[in-house]
Amino acid sequence: MTDTRITAKLIEKIKRLVSTGVIVPGAKFPPERELAREFNGNRSTLRLYAAIQRHDAEEARRRMLDHIIETTSLLNRKAASAAP
16 A cells, blocks of 8 residues: 555544544544554654644644634724724
8 A cells, every 4th residue: 555545544544533532632642653553554654644734734723814814904994994
């Protein structure tokens, strides 16, 4: 199995575990070696998965911040135009 397929399989399994509540926010993951054994992969594949997840989280934070800035700016413009 290629690293890409292993990573995709790992992502799907972890998403399933999170969505069913088996893994909760802040929970510790099993050690890399254990996960690598379970997915017939290697530790570098698991690190790739972790990097993808970090990137996704950073992108989500960036989008949320952009939304907050846009909303605040819009509210400020509306308040300024409503002021006498």
